Amino acid sequence: MLDLKKIRDDPKRFRAGLRKRGRDPNAIDDALEVDRRRRELLAEIERLRAEQNRASSDIPRLKGSERDARIAEMRTLSVRLKDLEPTLAQVESSLDLLMRALPNQPDDTVPEGADASGNVVVRTWETPPAFDFPPFDHVDLGTRLGILDFERGAKASGSRFYYLRGDGVLLEMALVRLALDLLAKEGGFTVLETPMLVRTGVVTGAVGGTALDSQQTYKIEDEDLALIATSEHSLAAYHMDETLDAAALPIRYAGLSWCFRREAGSYGRDIRGLYRVHQFYKVEMFSYAHPERSRDEHEYLVRLEERFVQTLGLPYRVVFLCGADLGLTMTKTFDLETWMPGRGGYGETHSCSNAGDFQARRLGLRFRSGPRGPAEFVHTLNGTLVATSRALIAVLENGQRADGSVRLPEALVPYMGGRTELRAS
Secondary structure: OOOHHHHHHOHHHHHHHHHHOOOOOHHHHHHHHHHHHHHHHHHHHHHHHHHHHHHHHHHHHOOHHHHHHHHHHHHHHHHHHHHHHHHHHHHHHHHHHHHHHOOOOOOOOOOOOOOHHHOEEEEEEOOOOOOOOOOOOHHHHHHHHOOEEHHHHHHHHOOOOOEEOOHHHHHHHHHHHHHHHHHHHHOOEEEEEOOOEEEHHHHHHHHOOOOOOOOOOOEOOOOOEEEOOOHHHHHHHOOOOEEEEHHHOOEEEEEEEEEEOOOOOOOHHHHOOOOOOOEEEEEEEEEEEOHHHHHHHHHHHHHHHHHHHHHOOOOEEEEEOOHHHOOOOOOEEEEEEEEEOOOOEEEEEEEEEEOOOHHHHHHOEEEEOOOOOOEEEOEEEEEEEEEHHHHHHHHHHHOEOOOOOEEOOHHHHHHHOOOOEEOOO
């Protein structure tokens, strides 16, 4: 949630932020108008209560008609207050909804752009492989190797579900172990296996908006619970309604969890194979950072993502998301897009974002410098270290050979029992 005081102080800036996102800037004026009405009501209620208190103190000293008149005046004040207080509650509720509907303010450096075509490539690493044979995509490779079964997945659960088999399971676990070992060597991260069901308020606190997005989120019927789309949700709630010690910041976690997404409305090549599925495994980095250092923390998390992909030897590029492609809760996001021969281009495998204090305001995440320092909101950041479904695409497709076998990245060999390749059994 945005800081209402900052909006009052500089509405022009926040209107510009909505325009950068391709949204109606008048939403800022709508919120300010309701806020103006709320403050008017508060001032009137405070004035009436002050008059009521004065009348209450005057009455014991008065007699006769003066006393009767003052009592009558006090009753009138009481009736007026009873009329205004529910009106104030309604106005405050309306303001809360308007504020919750507003997205985060984009960082000033975020590029302009009407859609994903406005994203800016920041840097690239390595050259995509050139094959002397027509390359397969991961669906054909995985089926031939006997490690992916989409047909039985659809039979069991519906479209975009799948079974991983044999070496496919080992390869997924190898990717997870590689990610965890990278963080263990780096130090400073606490690994958490997170709840995969959280309260709906946690989800909206983490992703913004006024209600769950039914196009993306699986809601548990008759329960105040939803399946997480990423362990970012569970990790954001870990210190919910707590005040952290400023000296301990940044506090970094690595969350392991299954992730569940409805992905309603997806179409085209994105729904083939593993690229956009309903369930996948993920290692997510999450950081509670001091506001003055969150920009540096963002760059640090991006570098860790790059180090992971470089360890696998996979060509990738770093992309700076434009305003229209920026997530609702984020002020700034970089994606890593890894080369996928089956797509004939790059596909997003990692995302790294700074939410500023947006999530913190909704989830009550504060820090304090010393026992008497003021409580301030932390900045929260998140970044994918590995989403196994898309990592499997890149590993299989970039390592393929003409005979349908797959050369494994050297970094994964120790986790695969010393095996250097996958072949059909």
